[in-house]
Amino acid sequence: MTPLNKLLRRELAIDDRHYTLSIDPAGLKLVEKGHRKGVTLAWKDLLNGDAALAAALKASLS
Template identity: 65%
Template structure:
């Protein structure tokens, strides 16, 4: 298995909008193309089952 030691960036289309997915050793980040802020998810949150809670908290603070 190849170790994840540097960021990987990929473009993905979701419902007609372009997004950038960045995967690095700390976690992943999904950002709308051309924007700086996006959804961050740490690997530890995903592994512990807290991913849904972390995503909901980020969404609620972004809407404020």
């Protein structure tokens, strides 16, 4: 298996919107094209289940 030791970027479309997914050793980040802010998730948070908690908190604040 190839180790993840540098940044990897991929573009994807969701509901006719284009996003950039950046994956690196620290975690992943999903950003709408043309924007700077997006969703960042550390691998540690994903494994601990903190990702669901963070998503629920963010949704409750919106």
